[in-house]
Structure formats: structure tokens, C-alpha cells
Amino acid sequence: MPEAQTTAIPQHKPRIEVVRVASEHAEALADFFQIIWSDKASAASIRAARAAAAAANPVEPGTDIPAFAYLSDGKVLGYISTIPTRLWNGVTEHAGHWFIGFMVLPEFRGGPVGYAVLKEAMRQLGLIASMAVALPPRRLFKALGFTDYGAIANYLTLIRPARVFRALDLEALSISSVPGWAVRVFRFAQRSGLAAAAGLLGNGALIVWRTAAGGRTKALLREGMPTGPEMDGLWNRARSALAGAPVRDGAYLVWRYGASHGEKYVPIAARDATELSGIAIVRRPRDEGDPRLRGIKVATLSDILFVPDRRDVALGLLAAAERVARSMGADALLCTASHPAIASLLPRRAYLKLPGNVHFLVRDPKDEHAMPRTLADWWLTRGDANSDEV
Template sequence: MNPSEPASANPLPTGLVRYLPELEPELQQFLGEAFPKRDPQLRMARWKWMFLESARRLGVPPMVWLFRKPQGIIAHQGALTVSLQVAGARYTTGWFVETFVLEKFRKGPIGTGVIEKARLDLPFNLSLGQTEQMRSIQLRTGWKQIADLQTLMLVLNPSQVFQGKFGNPLVRLAAVAAMNASRRIRRWRGRPRGNAPAIRHLDEFGAAHDQLWNEVSPRYQTTVVRDAAYLNWKYVTQPGQDFTRLELTRNGKVCGLAILKFVEPAGSYAYRRCFLVDFVVDPTRDDDVRWIFEATWQEARNRNFDAVFLYLIHSRLQQLAESYGFLRRDPSRYLLIAADGVPEAVQRAALDAQTWFVTQGDSDIDRPASSD
């Protein structure tokens, strides 16, 4: 530095630091190096939505932990800020995501240190497992694995889904015929029986959806609060995403919400996939739950999509999904928690897999494919 130039009055901190607005230029550079395949037009916008907007919504500082050297940021740990209800209490906590250390610094303790600092700063921490390496680190540092995030698939068009799955075309035809027969029987048995609700598309969520959540939330012991503010942040304002939002009403009263995402064939998937990303419904009202599945099926069929995917932790809802015709596949995500900073009764409830309701909308697994 030229001696005639004044020294910076507030030099940027180094070591383990929390988010500061002054660090955003370095954050942009870090994100570009860490995630070069991400759309540069969305990279910073999604980062701000994930960490700044989620925290602002609940009135807390952004849940972002960084390791900074004088030359810039070299490690990052973030958490999507959410309100969690468990054992009759609410906690402002976060889904741990975006754990990354620049490659040339991975051999040292920096990555583990950032992860551990983030865990210690929050009384209750959530994760959907991320990579096998990340799960291994978490389990070594006190996290507990609670449940598998079940993968369920409803096949609408077996001939397209099975395309390329069998070498012998006769075997494929037989498999398609068997699947068609099976899904018709299962869907007939599991179809909703009561009066059909009115179904409409939503642009945003409001007071009627707060009322729905207030009515059904006591039926869920441990879950992220899905009020209108959360639903708007997650499924209306999320950059780079285009969700279909369905409202189900009966006798003028909202009885269910479903959030869908439609994905065209890509990579190893040669068929069109619909995802039932999230939903709000009374889990004790079986027919209302079935109408959520039916509304999803109708929307996917009307758009000529080939299969519906549902990621779920909730034993009763999973049973209803399978009775409707969803087939279980091997899970690839796992719910982990670290809850050392909450009362013992809350820990006991959170460690019980039977208390949880988790969907694809939790954490960041509903992100655009270009965000990988």
C-alpha cells in the first residue's frame, strides 16, 4: 500500500466469521469458484434468497458461517432459516446446506471447524444428509440420524418410464402390461371416496392458508411451520423455480394445498417427471389426503407427464400414498439432527422418527437442477 494512502479503518475479519454485507463481493467470487456449473445469473440471487431472505422473514441474522483468509473466503456453511415446531414449542433454526471448502484447503481442519461452529451456534440443527462424506462428518461430530426420506413413485405412463429398461422388447411389453394392471387396481382401491373438492391454481398464499395451517398443524408433532409467509418465500419468490400451486376447497373452506414441479427429460431420466414437492393437509383425514394425490395425478395427466415422485417422512401419509398407488424406491436422503441445546423432552420427541413430517420442500432438495 502507498504510505500516503490511509489504512482501512475497519479491515475485514479473518478466520471463522459470520456473514457481513461487506463480504458479498468475496462471496460472489467464492460461489463462482465453488459452483462453476450454476447459472451465473441466478447464483447470487439464490444465495441471497436462501440465506438473507429466509433469515429476514423470521427476524434473525443470516445463518451463514465462513472461513476467511486475507485473500478471500475459502469455506462456507449456510442454513436455510425456518421455524420448527416440536413437542409443543417453536424453535428458529435452519436446514444446513451449501457446505463447501475450496479444494486446495480441504486437507486441513477448516471444513470441520466451520461445520462444528455452525452446529454449536444453534440449539437445534437440521440436515437432509447431503453427501455420504458430509453425513460421515456430521455423525462423528454429534449429529443423530433419525429417518430415511422415503422416495415414492406413481407411474402414469409405464411404456415411457420403462423405455430402455429391458433389453428384450417382449419383456418390456409384459412389464408395461403388468404395471398398467397393478396401478389401475391400486388406484381404484386407494381413490378418494368423498365429495370432490374444488381445485384452483394459486398465484400466492394468504390468510385462508394461514387458517388451514393453524387448523392442521396440531396434527403434526415435529415439522417446519408451513404458514403463508413460509409458503410464499419458498414457492412464490424462489429464484429460478416455477412451481404449480394448487388449492383444494370444499364448501368454501380450504382443505388442502399442493405444490408441484414439472421436469422435462434430462440425464438418465428419459421420461417427464412431476414432483409433489410439498403439501398441507390434515393427515388424519384420509380422504383429504387422497384428494391431494388425486389433484396431483390429474394435473400431471393433463400435462402428459409420465410419473409423479414424492419424497416423504411420515408413516401414515406414506401408507396412504402407497395405498393410492405410489411405489417405494430406495431412499437417497436421510434426516439428521443435532439438538444438544434444547430441553430433554424436546430432544426425545425430535429423536423419534414417528413424530416427523418432512417433504421434498424441506432443506434445498427442491432446487433447480442447474444449482447442483
């Protein structure tokens, strides 16, 4: 009998597209967002959010916010969005974008998806900055020509030491620099009540330290968002002493921290007579907190701006931020800052320096915009690139 012949089944080759997101991609994006971020995402909510973001665009009002997606047969496998910004290089302001929300479906990570979506975004955007924590995206950014300036230092000050000492779980935090014997001693102190006593002593010590370190300023400190023109004037005065910074003018600060965010942020303004001399923004702690912190609530000093030689204004704003954090029910206040004008003052307010986990990266093709060379040249805070949720 003749041998039976087998017919090869042709392999399906998916249709691959890497696109700038538009309204027609909303359905596919909704499926992706439901997997990655929220099961409540829908095409309608995505279209509405994109329209609202365009209307509120702080750099070009009414202009679409760029986002990019990798599609396979119409299904989104990878995605990245942006925030329009302007970057100051010590001489002039240059239009650019922050990268945010870079995600790839778990089963496609380590392949070409992330690389392809980043390449298309870079092709269209030019000057780009990013705040990244995880090592894989940082490696990918660097492979694509980003400069990694390093991790921005974190600083933490205690607002309610007794509560922190009672609740802190050193084992759950897995801090490698803390020896095992110290963890055991701390746990014993918590069980015996010594930690609470130490916390009360610590609170007294903090009051003495902060009082001795000063923090008085002639500036008048009040909660509330200043006017746009006031913040424009402050930014123009501050930037002349800075080698690099994301622009912090009135349009940006109102867009980033204003009334559209509800009660999430509390602005603090410092004024000399009628002139704005500084501003700080405190973010409320999350109600649930980090499970590793066992209910400890951490507020965030999301942003701060002052003329660098006005140390009195800076110390006054830091003291006011601590008072606001306490009124929010926070047990500690986190500050992330790169510039020495901020970092050098934090020990005077009893901030402890912690290892940084957020890296700052910039892609400036052909060094066209002459950006600063070192991290300390930049004025960066936790609120940049929406990185202030802790």
C-alpha cells in the first residue's frame, strides 16, 4: 500500500504592531489593564482618562499624552506611558517626557516586547527621563542609551517613635545590614515593653534635637496652594542657582499636586511679606500601609522648592511638613532628595539616611541638550514621575 502522506499545518504568524496609542486601541488596552493594574478598567474609562489628561497637559494644554503599545493580533502585550515635562539644564528649559507605567505581560517578559515598545517611544519622543526601581527595566533603559545617574537617597524622620518601635518588624523588612542578634534583642524589647519606653525617650530626644538645630524662619508658613504667578516667580528665582531640574512652575505644581487630586496632598507655602519664598508638598499616608510595617503609616515629602541659599526657609518648610504629617496621623515622614541644598539640612531635622531604591535615568540623544553630569547637580524629589506612593 502507498505510504500515507502528511500535510504540514502552516504555523500562524501573528500580526505585530508597535503603535502610539489612540482611541481605537482602548478595547485592547482595557484587557491589558485588567490583567496588570485593575479589573475595573474599561474602554470607556480609558478614553475618558486620556481625554482628561490631554485637557490638563501641563506643558501643552489640549495635546494628547503619548503612550505606546506592542500588539500581537490586536492584543496588547506591552505598554508604556509618559508625562510631558520640561527639563532645565542651567541655561534653558527643554521639552521632554517622563517614562511611566512600563509593563509587559508576565509570559512575554525577557523577550522582544519591552525592547520594541521602548524603541518606538524613543523614536518619537527625543529627550526622555525616567525613575526606575527594578533592575530589569534599568538594564533595558541603559542598553537603549539612557544614562543611569544612580539611586536617589531616601531619608526618614520619625513623627511618633513609640508607635514605630512597638510595631516595627525587622525580620519582615529583611534589612541585611542589621545583624541577627540585634533583631532578637529588638524583638525581646518589644515583648517586654522596653521598645515603647525607648520610643517615648526617642520622642523627647527628637524634640530636643530639632529645637537645638533650629528651624526658625522669618517667612510666614501657611497651608494652601499658592497662585500660579507666585510659583512661576519662585521657580524663576530658584532655577538660576540650579544646574538641572524638572521644571517646577505654577502650571506644573497645580497640575501635579492641586485640587484635582482631592485631599491626597497638602501644600505648604512660605512667604516673605508678599513674595513666595518656598513651597513644600506632603502626601498623606496610605490607610493600609505596607504589610511589612505592621500598620506604621508613612507620609511623604513629595516635593520642596526654595532658593538654595535660603536655608532658613528650607528648615521652616521641613518643620512645617513634620507638623502636617503628624496631623495626617503619620508615624514617619519620608523624603527622597538628590540636591545637597536639601540633603545637607535633613540631619538637622533628625532624618536618617537610608539606601536609595529609585534610580534616575535620562536619554539625551547626541547630548543635544547638555544635561548635568552628576546626580547631585539635579534637583529631584520623590514626586517626580509620580514616584511618591510608598
